[in-house]
Amino acid sequence: MLKVGELAARAGLTVRTLHHYDSIGLLSPSARSDAGYRLYDRDDVARLQQIQALRAFGMALSDIGAYLDSPEASPLAIVERQLKALDQQIAEAAQMREQLLRLRSRLAAGDETDMSIWLTTxxxxxxxxxxxxxxxxxxxxxxxxxxxxxxxxxxxxxxxxxxxxxxxxxxxxxxxxxxxxxxxxxxxxxxxxxxxxxxxxxxxxxxxxxxxxxxxxxxxxxxxxxxxxxxxxxxxxxxxxxxxxxxxxxxxxxxxxxxxxxxxxxxxxxxxxxxxxxxxxxxxxxxxxxxxxxxxxxxxxxxxxxxxxxxxxxxxxxxxxxxxxxxxxxxxxxxxxxxx
Known part of the structure; x- marks a missing residue:
């Protein structure tokens, strides 16, 4: 199990953020140590991954908890949604790369007319x-x-x-x-x-x-x-x-x-x-x-x-x-x- 500081460091978050998630009931640790430290297990980490994924999709924190607790939510569904979004980003990046390669070719040839056309595009x-x-x-x-x-x-x-x-x-x-x-x-x-x-x-x-x-x-x-x-x-x-x-x-x-x-x-x-x-x-x-x-x-x-x-x-x-x-x-x- 991970302590709150360890999880925050691995996830690229602040301890304060994880404390906030706990306070609003979005992500509560499964256990506490004898000294009272928050301890997070595998399921907690999986839920945190889903929370961060949904935040990246633009979902408000106030809606994420309800969504994760609904029947339609599952780790598989969220990962598939992430993959779909990533595939789209890759396609867009590939398209932009093709645009820039063509633009570079025109610029290398000193063709200013084509440059203006690509900038318009x-x-x-x-x-x-x-x-x-x-x-x-x-x-x-x-x-x-x-x-x-x-x-x-x-x-x-x-x-x-x-x-x-x-x-x-x-x-x-x-x-x-x-x-x-x-x-x-x-x-x-x-x-x-x-x-x-x-x-x-x-x-x-x-x-x-x-x-x-x-x-x-x-x-x-x-x-x-x-x-x-x-x-x-x-x-x-x-x-x-x-x-x-x-x-x-x-x-x-x-x-x-x-x-x-x-x-x-x-x-x-x-x-x-x-x-x-x-x-x-x-x-x-x-x-x-x-x-x-x-x-x-x-x-x-x-x-x-x-x-x-x-x-x-x-x-x-x-x-x-x-x-x-x-x-x-x-x-x-x-x-x-x-x-x-």
Missing amino acids: LEQMTMYEKYFTKEELARLPLYQNPAAQAEWRELVAHAHGLMTKNVAPGSQEANAFAVRWLEQLERDTGGNPAFVLQLTAMTSQDPEVQQQTGMSPALQAYMRSVLAELRFTIHARYLPAETVERMRRHEAAHADEWIVLATRIRACLQLDPEARSMEARQLARSWFGLFTDMVGDDPEVIAQFRLATRSEPLLRLGTGIGDEVIEFLRKAMENLHAQA
């Missing part, structure tokens, strides 16, 4: 870290692939050129560009609607992001119109002309509301996947209120709208709305009707 990596967790960044292709980031800079420059030339949304040229934009967005988000929504929020809310990406408010408004007109063109194959015109008026008045609402719904979905809360029901009401304002309440028109959404993949790209959101809203409405 590194700035963008920092930018993404403000809005995505490390786990999300590990699954976000756009963050993992510097070549994709370079492609987006070219795409944004092309969009700016279309806006400068006054290429009309809904024109053949604008629609072709909208398809390219949506397909690249789908590729570089891994088809994850939540990532689409996070990127949209990131560029719409942060002036620094707008400056780094070139997505000025004016360009964002132009691209929203370009993407919307592409969707209206597709919907016109299924819906009456007056409904499409109604959708166009709705888009002009409520586009930003959809983004805010979808963001709130995704946050609620994470906390309440079964949509039983009052907030979930209120969000569902807001969603269907906007939907009715957009397409009306004619059952036949609504059926055609849903047919278009199922039949046309482009209508599902770039909206931030996936199957899990639709299922969440369905549950919320069922719970709302059950309450009534």
Whole structure:
């Protein structure tokens, strides 16, 4: 068994810290010597390892004790969690090493242009870290692939050129560009609607992001119109002309509301996947209120709208709305009707 000073030295902690853990009931020694010294056995040391691991994950001391005493906690589960975190750190370090090797190669060749490109890439990596967790960044292709980031800079420059030339949304040229934009967005988000929504929020809310990406408010408004007109063109194959015109008026008045609402719904979905809360029901009401304002309440028109959404993949790209959101809203409405 180890005395408190010995354990503190081996663990890289202070004696005062171990005394504190004892005083709050987080880690009490299994025994005391005849002289009253705290003595820690193997199980105590194992628990200390778990405490320090959970602290590294950002868990508060006040929550660690409850977690360790819960059925879901086990030494194996915590070690596996540590390994997963370490694997991610290794992957990130390997990615950064590859970035720096390439940068070194450009610098050694005296290529200052490439240096500026790599510095921009590194700035963008920092930018993404403000809005995505490390786990999300590990699954976000756009963050993992510097070549994709370079492609987006070219795409944004092309969009700016279309806006400068006054290429009309809904024109053949604008629609072709909208398809390219949506397909690249789908590729570089891994088809994850939540990532689409996070990127949209990131560029719409942060002036620094707008400056780094070139997505000025004016360009964002132009691209929203370009993407919307592409969707209206597709919907016109299924819906009456007056409904499409109604959708166009709705888009002009409520586009930003959809983004805010979808963001709130995704946050609620994470906390309440079964949509039983009052907030979930209120969000569902807001969603269907906007939907009715957009397409009306004619059952036949609504059926055609849903047919278009199922039949046309482009209508599902770039909206931030996936199957899990639709299922969440369905549950919320069922719970709302059950309450009534």
